[in-house]
Amino acid sequence: MPSIPSHKPYRVGRSRTGLGLFATKPIKKGTKIIRYFGPLLDSKKKEEDAIENKYLFELTNRWTIDGSVRENIARYINHACKPNAESDVKPRKRKVFIRAIKDIEPGEEINYDYGTDYFKAYLKPIGCKCDACEKKRKKKRAEARAERARLKAKAERKALKKAEKQAKAEAELKEKLRAKAARKLKKKLNGHALDGKSLNGGSRAKVAGKKSVGRKRPAPAPALQA
């Protein structure tokens, strides 16, 4: 890691995405923190226009700072979608300063918005890892989890309702069958009671009638005999 004079309010340190620049002292909003510097590339010169790296800072259509040089400590500053600093571009002076746009506390990572072009080219494809985007992702994950839990609870409620309905239907069927069986039994018992009665009277006539039919048949015989 590069050595930084101790009077500077920042240091290079480990960040979520690798290295980053961190405040070591309170930095007031509006303070110029560090200059973003490096060789100036002239797009009118073919060999300079052909240079390609992640640290190019376009000043104007013609001039670009190549910030990939080791001495450019500002190159350690990571992008953030809701940053605490900004790049203050002085095109005519061909200079860029990183300036605090919020009060920054010691230990806080310093960051600025790299701009739409950089974001689209380098960050969007891999997913921006800045605090704001991580928070958004975390929130989305939590929401998705909550939604899954809600759907699961709903499915469980539905299954429980179904089971209850089925149990009720089964109980009703059982009751119906029990009642039917009870009716059948009652009928049978009543039938026995009737049979009993018939033995003592009620149906005797019928029985007697039957018997009498049986008796009637041989009846003509005596007539013939007579």
Ligand SMILES: [Zn+2]
């Ligand atoms: Zn972001």
